[in-house]
Amino acid sequence: MAPDLKPGSRLDELTVPPISRHTLALFAGASGDHNPIHVDLDVAKSAGLDDVFAHGMLSMAYLARLLTNNFPPDKLRSYRVRFAAITPVHGRPSCQAVVNGITDVDGERVATLDLTVTLADGTVTLTGEASVALD
Amino acid sequence: MGLDRSLIGEERAGGTLLVTRSRLRLFAKATGQTDPIFVDLDAAQQAGHRDLPVPPTFFFGVDLETPDPFDHLTAYGVDLRAVLHGEQEFAYHRLAYAGDELSSSSKVVDVYEKKGGALRFLVTELPVTDQDGTVVVTMRNTLVVRALPEASS
Structure with missing residues (x-):
């Protein structure tokens, strides 16, 4: 559970192992996103790319793990992200969340979190925001 | 039918997914999720x-759970290889569980372009309901369609 949160509080960062082709294959099946551009090198090359790249939703799922590591899933009120850059295969995402503010919404105390996913080379792949009920 | 503003307001039926424990466990495996509440019934x-x-x-x-989940993009003349995920949003109303049958529908809420048409954006809103017709989550997604390099086929 999250400790006493206040604006500026930072949740423990979540870093995952480098994304393998095997992970992309599993995620294609598990997520239902069978777009071949994530698993089939021939298709990626035909689109002018050097290699396959990770599903944006995989990084969004990693970031969601950071949220549910800290809050029960029924406390999540909203969660949105913008995908800022492609995550290449073998990329190593690191997920961060910082409390932006805490306000009362419809009688509950809700924390707004600023979210970021970065790769080891500093590339920001995803930015976003989540709101979580604290009570 | 091209990807242009005439699509705004267009609605279509989505997918239906009977959520199984095994599918959720596969999702946990694929995303490195080890929190037992997502994989172990007793812990949950x-x-x-x-x-x-x-x-x-x-x-x-849920919305991908159809025989050809990208056929509407094909109908808009969009090459799937040119599609990037731009933004994704979830507004949560209640939790859903293994055993629930979830269904989506979708409505195009915006279409616009940037960089003189080199990037086109398709914004869709998708409520997801459970077997009782209760909306459990409302999704909104933005797809970006980029211009593919010439001579790619």
Whole structure:
């Protein structure tokens, strides 16, 4: 559970192992996103790319793990992200969340979190925001 | 039918997904999720859940649960290889669990372009309902269609 949160509080960062082709294959099946551009090198090359790249939703799922590591899933009120850059295969995402503010919404105390996913080379792949009920 | 502003307001039926524990466990495996409430029924029930809870982003797959989930893009003249995910949003109304049958529908809420048409954006809103017709989550996604390099086929 999250400790006493206040604006500026930072949740423990979540870093995952480098994304393998095997992970992309599993995620294609598990997520239902069978777009071949994530698993089939021939298709990626035909689109002018050097290699396959990770599903944006995989990084969004990693970031969601950071949220549910800290809050029960029924406390999540909203969660949105913008995908800022492609995550290449073998990329190593690191997920961060910082409390932006805490306000009362419809009688509950809700924390707004600023979210970021970065790769080891500093590339920001995803930015976003989540709101979580604290009570 | 091209990808242009005439699509705004267009609605279509989405997918239907009967959520199974095994599919949720596969999702946990694929995303490195080891929190037992998402994989272990006893742990989930001890935490007060009636079954394994659906994790926050799993709902995205509900709309893909059709024989050809990208056929509407094809109908808009969009090459799937040119599609990037721009933005994704979830507004949560209640938890869903293994055993629930979730269904999506979708409505185009915006279409616009940037960089003189080199990037086109398709914004869709997708409520997801359970077997009782209750909306459990409302999704909104933005797809970006880029211009593919010439001579790619």
